[in-house]
Amino acid sequence: MAKEEDRTDIADFLSGDRTALDRLVVRHKDRVFNLCYRLLGDYSEAEECAQETFIKVLRSLKAFRFESSFSTWLYTIAVNICRNRRNSAEHRFWKRVLSFGRNSPEEEGPEDFEIEDPAPSPLVRMTEKEKEIMLQSAIDSLSHDHRTVIILRHVEELSYEEISRITGYNLGTLKSKLARARVLLQKKIQGSEDR
Amino acid sequence: MKCSQIKAILFEYTDTEIPVEYREDVEAHLAVCESCARQLAALREQSYALRALPRIEAPGDFLEKVRSRVERPSVLLRLKNRLPVLFAGKHFFQLAGAAATAVLVIATAQVVLRDSDHKALLSPAPSQVESPPSVQAPASVGSPPPVGSSPSVQAPASVGSPAAEPAMPKSLPDIGGENGKTHNRAATAATAAKPRHLSGVEAQAVSITLKLPGVSPKLKSRGGGFKQENFSASSPAAGMRAPDARRLEQDVSKGVAGSAEVSEGSPPPEAQKISSDVIGLIKRANGKVLSVGPAGDENRPETLSAEMPAANYHSFLDQLRQLGEIEFNGNKEFSPAPDSKVRVSVGFATQE
Numbered sequence: 001m002a003k004e005e006d007r008t009d010i011a012d013f014l015s016g017d018r019t020a021l022d023r024l025v026v027r028h029k030d031r032v033f034n035l036c037y038r039l040l041g042d043y044s045e046a047e048e049c050a051q052e053t054f055i056k057v058l059r060s061l062k063a064f065r066f067e068s069s070f071s072t073w074l075y076t077i078a079v080n081i082c083r084n085r086r087n088s089a090e091h092r093f094w095k096r097v098l099s100f101g102r103n104s105p106e107e108e109g110p111e112d113f114e115i116e117d118p119a120p121s122p123l124v125r126m127t128e129k130e131k132e133i134m135l136q137s138a139i140d141s142l143s144h145d146h147r148t149v150i151i152l153r154h155v156e157e158l159s160y161e162e163i164s165r166i167t168g169y170n171l172g173t174l175k176s177k178l179a180r181a182r183v184l185l186q187k188k189i190q191g192s193e194d195r
Numbered sequence: 196m197k198c199s200q201i202k203a204i205l206f207e208y209t210d211t212e213i214p215v216e217y218r219e220d221v222e223a224h225l226a227v228c229e230s231c232a233r234q235l236a237a238l239r240e241q242s243y244a245l246r247a248l249p250r251i252e253a254p255g256d257f258l259e260k261v262r263s264r265v266e267r268p269s270v271l272l273r274l275k276n277r278l279p280v281l282f283a284g285k286h287f288f289q290l291a292g293a294a295a296t297a298v299l300v301i302a303t304a305q306v307v308l309r310d311s312d313h314k315a316l317l318s319p320a321p322s323q324v325e326s327p328p329s330v331q332a333p334a335s336v337g338s339p340p341p342v343g344s345s346p347s348v349q350a351p352a353s354v355g356s357p358a359a360e361p362a363m364p365k366s367l368p369d370i371g372g373e374n375g376k377t378h379n380r381a382a383t384a385a386t387a388a389k390p391r392h393l394s395g396v397e398a399q400a401v402s403i404t405l406k407l408p409g410v411s412p413k414l415k416s417r418g419g420g421f422k423q424e425n426f427s428a429s430s431p432a433a434g435m436r437a438p439d440a441r442r443l444e445q446d447v448s449k450g451v452a453g454s455a456e457v458s459e460g461s462p463p464p465e466a467q468k469i470s471s472d473v474i475g476l477i478k479r480a481n482g483k484v485l486s487v488g489p490a491g492d493e494n495r496p497e498t499l500s501a502e503m504p505a506a507n508y509h510s511f512l513d514q515l516r517q518l519g520e521i522e523f524n525g526n527k528e529f530s531p532a533p534d535s536k537v538r539v540s541v542g543f544a545t546q547e
Contacts, residue, residue, distance in 0.1 A: 021262070021265065022258060022262070025257070025262075026258060029253040030250065032253075033252065034250050034252075037251045046251070047253070047257070050257070051264060054265075055261065058265055059265070131244050135244055135245065150245070154241075155246070178206065178210070182206060182241060186238070
């Protein structure tokens with residue numbers, strides 16, 4: 001249904017209907033904004049990147065060939081913009097300033113998929129707000145690739161196929177990265193509980 | 196199935212559907228393995244917590260911000276739009292033309308200045324340009340007169356005179372070097388030689404031998420011979436004059452000719468006196484001593500070459516006859532034009 005609406009609005013926008021642009025933005029802005037926020041962990045940066053995503057999409061809308069859904073294309077651009085933003089010197093500087101005193105972000109250890117101490121999850125005993133803060137902090141400590149796959153899969157609840165199109169990973173690589181990301185995320189959660 | 200196998204597929208078990216045969220094995224294992232069951236519970240809790248994260252909504256003015264940014268032209272587009280305005284400006288082409296002209300003028304000036312510097316380095320100095328004719332000048336002074344002259348009275352080609360110095364190539368850009376000095380000296384000699392031609396009338400030459408009485412034999416052992424140096428008496432360059440000749444000239448001007456002291460290497464007093472007398476006569480005739488050449492006999496004075504106004508030539512001859520018998524070599528008597536000059540070469544011979 002949404003795909004059909006996207007197709008219609010894109011056609012209207014290309015034929016000069018300026019209101020079609022508004023409809024496209026309104027329909028997708030929250031999901032794009034949420035994705036940016038989860039990937040970046042910062043509200044203002046998320047707003048900046050979400051705006052940039054729409055501007056980039058709308059300026060290259062004539063080149064869109066509907067080989068994938070509009071939302072997948074939108075997500076692909078948003079993920080790339082957020083990655084570039086995280087890699088920018090400005091973002092690294094503020095991240096370093098704000099994370100002063102914290103543990104260094106993750107990660108890469110031995111490639112195992114076993115949770116070493118499968119104790120009852122601390123998430124069970126937390127309030128919703130505490131869970132959100134802790135989870136977002138744990139997500140932020142992951143690498144961009146792991147963070148992206150875990151958010152796209154478990155926050156945005158996209159299918160493996162959609163995630164494959166967005167990230168460019170094949171299915172096997174995607175499953176492997178996702179499993180690894182979940183192990184690392186669980187370690188972060190357990191670690192934050194221990195502290 | 197072992198725990199390790201179960202844990203490897205637990206992620207897929209919680210996330211997606213797995214084949215039925217595996218599902219039954221996994222569920223059978225989880226029923227008996229507490230560790231794997233706890234891990235499954237943790238993964239499920241994690242998935243639930245991630246899904247339960249609140250959806251952050253975009254700010255209310257998000258659409259307006261996007262719209263304003265979309266409608267605002269990009270930097271390149273803005274630049275592209277401004278270019279026609281810039282080119283359409285009233286004075287744009289005038290300013291551009293002025294700037295281009297200024298650049299052209301500066302570049303041309305630099306090229307011209309550079310070329311002129313190169314030319315100045317490669318071309319000889321102005322004094323050097325005049326030097327070639329001056330190189331010939333001393334030779335012409337001592338050159339044999341057009342009338343036939345005897346070898347004994349002819350001033351030989353000056354040894355050590357400026358003319359004898361090797362002529363430098365015209366194109367040599369030697370400035371201030373040793374060669375430059377040579378050129379300057381030659382130029383000076385040329386300047387000094389110029390008065391001989393100032394009258395614009397070709398000087399007539401005559402060669403005379405003054406026969407002197409015999410020189411005392413005892414004097415031969417006293418004095419040395421004349422220095423075998425030639426010089427141009429008219430040259431103002433002190434370094435080019437033979438000291439003895441200069442002293443003689445000074446003595447004549449002071450009226451103390453013949454008072455030169457006898458010293459080792461100087462001519463005998465008689466010879467010095469005769470030479471001084473002749474130079475004095477030349478001076479009195481308003482003439483100039485051009486050169487003093489070596490004598491064949493060391494006891495005889497040097498050969499003198501002088502130039503004097505033709506009007507005084509005959510009086511000079513009369514006074515010269517008082518010193519001794521004179522003999523003309525080649526053309527004997529001639530009457531030069533009154534406004535011309537006469538170049539006289541006076542040789543000395545012992546009267547038997």
